[in-house]
Amino acid sequence: MTPNLDLFPIGNCSISALIDRQGRYVWACAPRVDGDPVFSALMNGSEPAHGYWAVDLEGLESVEQAYVRNTPVLRTVLTDKDGAQVEIIDFAPRHPKHSRTYRPLALGRIVRPLKGTPRVAIRLKPSADWGAREAEHTSGSNHIRYRCPDVTFRLTTDCPVSHVLNERTFRLERELTFFFGPDEGYDQDVGPGVQSALDRTIAYWQDWVRKLYLPLDYQEAVIRAAITLKLCAYEETGAIVAAMTTSVPEFQNSGRNWDYRYCWIRDAYYTVRALNRLGAVDILEGYLVYLRNLVDDAAGGHVQPVYGVGLEPGIGESIVETVEGYRGMKPVRIGNQAHEHLQHDVYGQIVLPLVQAFYDQRLLRPGTIEDFRALEKVGDRAFAMHDQTDAGLWEFRTIARVHTYSSVMCWAACDRLAKAADYLGLADRAEFWNERAAIIRERIEREAFLPDEGRFAASFGNRELDASLLQMTDLGFLDAHDPRQVATFDAIERDLKKGAFLFRYVEPDDFGEPETAFNFCTFWFIEALAQNGRIDEARQIFDEMLARRTSAGLLSEDISVEDGELWGNYPQTYSLVGIINCAVLLSRSWTDVR
Template identity: 35%
Template sequence: MTKHTYDMGLIGNCAFLGLIGTDTAVRWLCWPRFDSSFVFGSLLDDQKGGEFSIRPAAPEFRTSQYYQANTNVLCTEIDAPDGRYRVTDFAPRFAQYDRYYKPLMFIRKVEPLAGTPRVRVACRPMGQYGELELSRRRSSNHIAFLGLEEEIRLTTNIPLTYVLDEEDFVLNETKYLVLTYGAPLEAPLESTAEQFLRKTVDYWHKWVKSTSIGTFHQAAVIRSALALKIHQYEDTGAIIAASTTSLPEAPGSTRNWDYRYCWMRDTYYILTAFNNIGHFEEMERYFHFIANISTKVRDKYQPLYGISGKADLVEIELPLAGYLGNQPVRIGNDAYTHVQNDVYGQVLVALLPLYVDCRFAHPDQLPPEKLATEVLRLMEATLDQPDAGLWEFRHIAQRHCYTFLFHWAGAHAARQVARTLGNAAMEARSTRLIDEASARIEECYDAERGVYTNAIGSSDLDASTMQLILMGYLDPASDKARRHLVELEKELKTPEGLFYRYRHPDDFGTPETTFLICSFWYVEALACVGRLDDAAREFEKLLTYTNHLGLLSEDVDAKTGSQWGNFPQAYSHVGLVNAAYRIAQRLDQPQFVAH
């Protein structure tokens, strides 16, 4: 079986995201929001997905794709028999009038590099997930596409006849295509596109320079940080799990989910990643998103929310062909109805820095006492309630070790807030919950094997229990931590060094592919227990599972190295950033020597 990779590059500006194939075709772009219908979606259906491409007229060609260094500006070079040309794709983002300019504007610069290449431009946006064909209106220098709430407009210096008829033409000078949703480009085309390109490149260069990244595999960390940054929907601060929906976890598995939402289970890890690279602006925006949800919660937190904080994310199946024929294609995600009780600890651990980290000032809109008291109440009420766990089992409820761990961690955070406020009653309540959660975690301990199982009364193992080491429940220097890790390796690690989430059957059978963030947790755990050479070696193996641009998927087939699941997966890039940081920290300690 050949290795499957997602041969696409990611562009974005924190208002929208797009995926561009190595043949210049826009495979995925949703407007006006991350979770809106696609306007280009050939990733899921070649017929209904529309098209926006700048392909060569010649059927045979070679292609290469790369980012301009330290940016989210993507270049695709096409080498055809009659000539060579480059397409530079970007979403404008830069500082303007004391705020960030991030329009719903996608700019494509097409420049000849050698010979006299003939190219063919196609631009056919769609609406309502491929059900609505937009009507076209020709103007003097643009084409308007009508039928959505707002106009999509293509402004270009390519003869409109060639675009409308999709006829090939000789590319003998630089051309520009600016696609907008809503507010159109009213300024001069060529000079504005060049100015926006220059300013966008400059923005990303400054952003990267302001990151605190060690020297351990710096280039990979920078690419992950850049990808993670544009998964934040800046308008609300939400960070989505992935830009796509329904890319299968394994071919034919039917595990095809919509990941364009904000998962509470990711909160701690995402904030840790931004903290590790020293980016507080993104942390603060995400804090406010979580805080906004917290003020609306009455009975329980959901596992995930929409990017506006929307609670109802009803799951619907669409009549689309699916990625490589994999069905169903889903939008919405039924996991919002699940009981997932680790979210309470996630919220407290996530919001703790607002109250105890001096870099964050005056979170007046969310009184810490009220929040901590309310979340402590919810944790006490759910302590012994079976739940779906962080992997969101649809028809399996257990008392999960991972859930108890976040009760323990959340109670620690509440106690820290209590001490900061001088609230003795809250401190005592938090301490009591720490002790109760610890007792439940110990009920998951299999003394004969020397390992913590996934749930009370279960013999199954779960990669999430590596967090017992990473979050400090187990002393990393202890024999107990080392043995726990060894037992997880025996059962869940593949010969290639990848990690399954678990190996027991779930609602859809036994998982076929490994979950990439678990492999990065493994690297972190190795570094924690002092196996630093192993950690560095396993990290370097994981870098071989990126695509040609350093982008990571959700899942990897251990046998073939194939990428599967939604793409790019923010969670995987968070794992890479945090694992590299953990190794770099240990390398800086004199008792460890890297070989």
């Protein structure tokens, strides 16, 4: 079976996994999302020898899959050629327990006959050493222990253990339960225990969704995007990863294979901003803790664009040779060189979410004067770097320029510090930061503006375009109807739009010319269309993007203009943010149905 991105994520903010259209686990890392893949089949070719967990139905004819309403709990129904059916329920436990949230490094699976006399085989073959080999195992009367490099898992089950060990095909006559979790005894009957965890997990997620403030329209798309963004949060530290996978190429045989299982300051900023629109304050609070720790560690100095989920600064990039890669397309990378880059937009993306803590009365820990003083050090760095070359938000590896987007983000840092100071009654600091913001604004308007075309360029002293210029309105630097922004929008539409989709840029970069559109940029374009009064066009393109989602209702990073195939890491937080932002913008008002 050729790997593709039509995958269903499950998770609990501690562990996550991707399940394919046959109900097989094909990707899951442990003990963290950036760890060694316990299930690696996504990167191991069309007929992997291991790295998966399958329930194979003899004579399989068809598959139906869907999430339990408003949860990341997946229901798969397999039907054989004679009409016999098997139901599989997959989830990661998450629910209240002992005055805390129970979110173990564990996956639950229930397999039950629905109709007829189905014959199945349970094939559980975790991988080790990045897919180089099958994990070693030992077994007992009711469990199998799998020794993975960084964690030992134990499968506790009421299925005959020999059925699993021998991959025996057998008649499924009763419900079977599997708990794949920490190497410790399961302290209750596995069937009732896992069923109770399932019921409580469903209740948790449905209650979480119930508290979201949703737009009137597009609710299904927004709910699924919001749930999946929450799954991309590593709750122990508050980090938010850019995606669950590594090395799915941006397009076929491109070499643009990156590891996105880390916390980019930029991506996380956009994520918490989108979720904040829905009132999901829990993720914002966790991420603010992560950011405050980064601010303390930086002590007014350089801030990396990306860190490990445990706040690690060192996430050195290397290439793994033990797996074939997605559809055989190498390289497969661990780590990301971007941690070495200068990307000055990060200073704005630190300040903007943190200043919310000074205003938001919902937070358990409001911002303090001490927090503001610490944040001013970030503002000092933003001012110092606003006119310095960097790799830009697209993380060019061999191109250094003064990128307009980075400078605008530095301006936003100073502008928001001024507003926060005013709110806190610090008049002298408000004046100080307003003066700095004005200096940066003047520099951007002088160095990035092209008078002959009446538009802005993507970098100082140059003429190239990139889609990030659309964010000048979103950040409050320019009004959408400012003639300079209108001219910039027109140029982007003319040069970067291909069919319904928008490219980040079209000039060759370190790896040649881009061949796929960047989904987040298409959503930026949809927002710009709406801001320019072209609502019908915005909705038409938004509908096109929604139609391109996977069966799980999700998107990856990139899309092929030619055939609409999804490429890049999955599920991509940027793209899910775009779904939420555009849905909120384009939806009818609740007053329209009163």
